[in-house]
Amino acid sequence: MNKIDVACIIDDDPIFIFGAKRMMELSDFCNSFMVFKNGQEAINNLKPIMNAGQNVPDVILLDINMPIMDGWQFLDEFVKIESHKKMTIYIVSSSIDPVDIKRAERYDNITNYIIKPISLQTLKNILEETL
Amino acid sequence: MYTPNTPSHNNINLLNFIQERASIGTWEYNPKSSELNWSNQTKKIHEVALDFEPNVEIGLTFYKEGHSLETINELFTNCLEEHKDFDAEVQIVTATGKDKWVRAIGIPIVENNECVFVQGLFQDIDNRTKNAKALALKEEQLRLTFDTALVGMAIIDLEGQWINVNKSLCKTFGYNKEEIKSLSFMDLTHPDDLKKDYKAMLSMMSGNLDYFETEKRYINKKGETIWAQLFISIVRNDNGVPQHFVAQINDHTEIKKSSEKVNQLLRTTEDQNKRLLNFAHIVSHNLRSHYGNLDMLLDIIEMDLPETTDNEIFPLVKQAVSHLGETVANLNEVAAINIQKDLKTEKLNLLKCFNGAFSSISALIIESKTSVSVDIDPDIAIKGVPAYLDSIILNFLTNAIKYKKPQEPAKIEINARVDQDDVILEIRDYGQGIDLKKYGEKLFGMYKTFHKHEDSRGLGLFITKNQIEALGGKIDVKSQVNEGTTFYIYLKKYE
Numbered sequence: 360m361n362k363i364d365v366a367c368i369i370d371d372d373p374i375f376i377f378g379a380k381r382m383m384e385l386s387d388f389c390n391s392f393m394v395f396k397n398g399q400e401a402i403n404n405l406k407p408i409m410n411a412g413q414n415v416p417d418v419i420l421l422d423i424n425m426p427i428m429d430g431w432q433f434l435d436e437f438v439k440i441e442s443h444k445k446m447t448i449y450i451v452s453s454s455i456d457p458v459d460i461k462r463a464e465r466y467d468n469i470t471n472y473i474i475k476p477i478s479l480q481t482l483k484n485i486l487e488e489t490l
Numbered sequence: 491m492y493t494p495n496t497p498s499h500n501n502i503n504l505l506n507f508i509q510e511r512a513s514i515g516t517w518e519y520n521p522k523s524s525e526l527n528w529s530n531q532t533k534k535i536h537e538v539a540l541d542f543e544p545n546v547e548i549g550l551t552f553y554k555e556g557h558s559l560e561t562i563n564e565l566f567t568n569c570l571e572e573h574k575d576f577d578a579e580v581q582i583v584t585a586t587g588k589d590k591w592v593r594a595i596g597i598p599i600v601e602n603n604e605c606v607f608v609q610g611l612f613q614d615i616d617n618r619t620k621n622a623k624a625l626a627l628k629e630e631q632l633r634l635t636f637d638t639a640l641v642g643m644a645i646i647d648l649e650g651q652w653i654n655v656n657k658s659l660c661k662t663f664g665y666n667k668e669e670i671k672s673l674s675f676m677d678l679t680h681p682d683d684l685k686k687d688y689k690a691m692l693s694m695m696s697g698n699l700d701y702f703e704t705e706k707r708y709i710n711k712k713g714e715t716i717w718a719q720l721f722i723s724i725v726r727n728d729n730g731v732p733q734h735f736v737a738q739i740n741d742h743t744e745i746k747k748s749s750e751k752v753n754q755l756l757r758t759t760e761d762q763n764k765r766l767l768n769f770a771h772i773v774s775h776n777l778r779s780h781y782g783n784l785d786m787l788l789d790i791i792e793m794d795l796p797e798t799t800d801n802e803i804f805p806l807v808k809q810a811v812s813h814l815g816e817t818v819a820n821l822n823e824v825a826a827i828n829i830q831k832d833l834k835t836e837k838l839n840l841l842k843c844f845n846g847a848f849s850s851i852s853a854l855i856i857e858s859k860t861s862v863s864v865d866i867d868p869d870i871a872i873k874g875v876p877a878y879l880d881s882i883i884l885n886f887l888t889n890a891i892k893y894k895k896p897q898e899p900a901k902i903e904i905n906a907r908v909d910q911d912d913v914i915l916e917i918r919d920y921g922q923g924i925d926l927k928k929y930g931e932k933l934f935g936m937y938k939t940f941h942k943h944e945d946s947r948g949l950g951l952f953i954t955k956n957q958i959e960a961l962g963g964k965i966d967v968k969s970q971v972n973e974g975t976t977f978y979i980y981l982k983k984y985e
Contacts, residue, residue, distance in 0.1 A: 372779065378786040385793050424775060453779035455822060456771075476782035478789055 361490050363389040367416035369401045369433065370394075370451070371425045379420065379477060386482045389418075398428030402436045415444045418489055420473075423452040423459060434466055447489050449473050506530075513614035519546065521570055521605055532612045535592060537584035554581040554589065562594060570605050573598045579615060591619035642718075642739035648695065648732055650674040662718070662741045664711035675737075680707030680715060694724040695732050705742065717746040770825035777818050784811045820949050827878075827956040835873040835961065837984045840906055840913065841866040843876070847883040858891050859899035866906045871984040872913050878957040885950045886977055890919035895972070912963075913981045920974040926967070933967060 366389040368379055376394055383389055393416060395401035409415055423430035430450060437448075450463050453475045463472045470488065473481060509515055515532025519525070526544045533542055536552055550566075553559040558580035565576035577595045584590055596610040636643050642659030644652055652670045660666055663678060670678075679687055683706040690702035701723035708716045722737040788808055792799055799805075844864060848855065855862065872879070887902065894900035903918040924933065934955040958965050962982045969975040 372783070374783040374787070375779075378783065378790055381790050381794065382786070385790070453782050454775050455778065456775075457826075475779060476786040476789075478786070479793075 361486075362387055363417045363486065363489060364391070365389065365414055365416040365418075366392040367401070367405075367419045368392060368394045369396075369398065369419065369425070369430070370422040371396050372422070375422075375475070382477065382479060382482055386479045386486075388482050388486060392416075397425040398430060398433030398436070400427075401433055402428070402440075405437070406440055409440050409442050409444075412443045415442070416446060417444075418485060419446060419448045420451045421448055423450060423454060431462070434468070438468065447485075449485060451475060451477060515612040517610045517612055519608040519610075521608070528612075535584075535590070535612055535614045536582065537586045537588065552582040552584070554583055558582070565594075566596065569596045569598050569608055573600050573605055579619065590614065591616045642741065644737045644739065646675055646722075646735040646737055648734065650676055650691070653734060659739060662710070662716060662739065663708065669711075678708050678710075680709055683707050690722070691735070694722075694735070697730070700724060708739075715743075717742040766825075770822075773818060773821045773825055778822070781811065781815045781818050785815060820953075823953055824949070824956065827953065827960055833875060833960055835875055835982075837871050838874045838876060838879055839868070840870045840872055840915070840981075841868045843879050844883060844904065847880060847887060850880075851884065851887060854888070854891060858894070860891050860894075860902065861899065862887075862902045862904065864904045866904065867908075870906055870908060870913055872961075873982040873984045874961050875957075878961060882954050882957055882979065885954045886917045886979075889950060890917070890921060890975075893975075894919070894921040908983055911983050911985075913983050915979040915981060916976060917979070918974060918976040923971040923973050923975055924967075924969040925971050926969050930967075934965070 366383060368376055370376055370379070380392060380394070383392060393404070395404060405416075421430045421433065425433075428436070430452070434448075446468075447470045448466075448468055449471050450459075450469055451473045452459065455474055460472050463469050473485075509529060509531035513531070513535065515535055516529040517532050518527045524546065526546055526549055528536070528542070528544050528549075530540055533540055536542075538544075546566075550559065550563065553562050561578055561580055565574075565578055568574045569576055575595075575597050577593070579591060579593050582590050582592050591614075593613040593615045594610065595612075596608050598605045599607040599609065636654075637656050638658075639656055640658055642656065642662045644655040644659055647653050651674050655667060655670050660670065663670065665673070675687070676684060686704060686706065690699065690704070693699035694702060701721065703719070703721045706718060706720050708718055710716050719740040719742055720737060721740075722735050724735055725733045727733055788811060791804075841864075844866060848862070854860075890902045891900045901920045904916065906913055906915045908914075926933070934951050955965055958979060958981070963980045965980070966978040967975065968978075
């Protein structure tokens with residue numbers, strides 16, 4: 360099966376990052392990944408990457424609850440950046456609050472809402488949807 | 491023949507005129523001859539015929555027994571013997587049986603220290619007396635009302651001075667009547683509420699306002715603040731000139747205090763609700779995220795370090811994590827029901843919902859050889875939330891199957907009826923039954939199980955009850971061990 364080129368994880372939880380990275384490696388999910396600890400860090404780094412059009416992530420796994428800039432704020436900033444490439448965004452959150460799920464539906468560029476924990480199957484599904 | 495210039499004739503006419511107009515009759519008594527004469531008007535007052543010939547004995551029989559008769563007897567005797575004038579207001583009973591107030595006046599004419607003649611007047615004062623007495627009664631009633639009213643009442647002059655106050659008002663303020671009368675309403679009003687009162691009083695005095703009602707604060711003798719409802723109106727004379735104010739002051743302090751307590755409780759409850767919401771959020775997010783991490787890490791261990799999982803401990807850790815996940819999910823479910831405000835209900839067809847539930851567990855029903863009979867009018871619709879109704883129905887069906895008698899397949903009977911605003915859904919099973927004496931109170935509690943069964947979470951009925959109540963309904967149960975259980979689910983009819 361083909362794999363994704365660049366995956367991006369935006370999450371403040373080091374355990375999740377560790378686990379997600381390991382799962383991606385184990386499932387041969389992508390060639391490389393980039394990790395940001397909150398929305399602000401992600402925006403700061405993604406902006407030049409997207410402008411340059413080099414090494415732009417294909418898939419973003421976005422947490423909601425993060426310090427400094429949360430997932431919603433990130434999305435509001437993210438849509439302002441001009442992109443030359445289609446990027447698939449998944450919300451990946453522990454929150455099963457229907458309010459959050461409803462809110463995610465309002466964003467056009469969100470492909471799906473994934474409730475943590477993620478498993479190999481989750482990654483497989485993403486792979487199928489994306490490729 | 492009419493002779494206008496005869497003075498005596500004129501005098502008699504004048505006298506008759508006066509007698510008739512003023513309802514005053516005359517009488518004369520001669521003690522020597524015992525002769526008693528009544529004028530025509532006197533006879534009219536007694537309501538006897540004009541040819542009636544009175545004597546003293548008969549005359550006295552007209553006086554009302556008791557006070558009136560005794561009074562007139564005494565006065566008449568005194569008049570004859572002691573030569574004293576009399577003038578008394580007494581009651582007679584007329585020839586036609588009417589009670590009448592009269593004024594009887596007697597003046598003795600004395601010669602040689604002997605009463606030779608008594609001249610008197612007899613006046614009908616019935617109307618006047620009755621009116622006066624009625625007025626006095628009304629005044630007494632009013633005074634009593636004023637004095638003993640539970641609400642504080644006062645008359646206040648145009649300068650704000652208390653003219654008269656009642657007991658209740660004294661009690662409210664802690665002053666006695668005299669003390670209050672030396673004060674003005676300004677002295678007793680809380681400084682912050684004075685402006686409002688002045689404005690209202692001026693408006694009333696200038697004729698723009700007839701009465702004024704407000705909740706305001708006063709200060710009692712001890713210097714404490716009193717909350718009261720004031721109703722004050724202005725009294726004007728016939729020419730519209732303001733005379734004084736009449737005020738009713740209802741002490742609200744206790745009510746105010748208890749309503750503050752209620753508000754305090756309300757705030758506490760709201761705070762607690764907020765904390766509960768926070769707690770629910772912690773459960774929903776934080777606990778879940780920790781559980782998620784644990785679960786994910788275990789998956790990675792299994793893939794990355796399979797050699798470390800081949801022992802007794804690893805499966806137990808895995809089981810514990812899985813239980814943690816279930817508990818968090820349950821707590822979430824419970825919290826979600828309790829937190830949800832303004833539940834959006836819609837019209838739900840009961841039979842359709844039932845059929846939907848059946849098809850979702852049809853495999854279970856077939857496998858367990860359960861027989862289900864459903865008697866629900868296809869027109870019955872309830873007010874509900876689809877997810878709740880599904881969960882309620884499924885929970886009762888699966889429970890009935892789970893807690894069947896061990897040796898025989900489950901048998902479930904379902905029917906529904908409408909009772910006014912309610913739809914009563916009856917779900918009867920012929921299973922193990924529940925000992926309600928032992929478990930009745932715990933039946934719908936959290937984490938209570940009554941049967942040994944591998945899937946028992948002890949949460950189903952708790953959640954179901956919460957969902958039913960969230961839909962404005964209630965639940966009842968009847969059960970007999972070894973005979974089965976019937977649940978009565980009250981739901982709101984859709985109108």
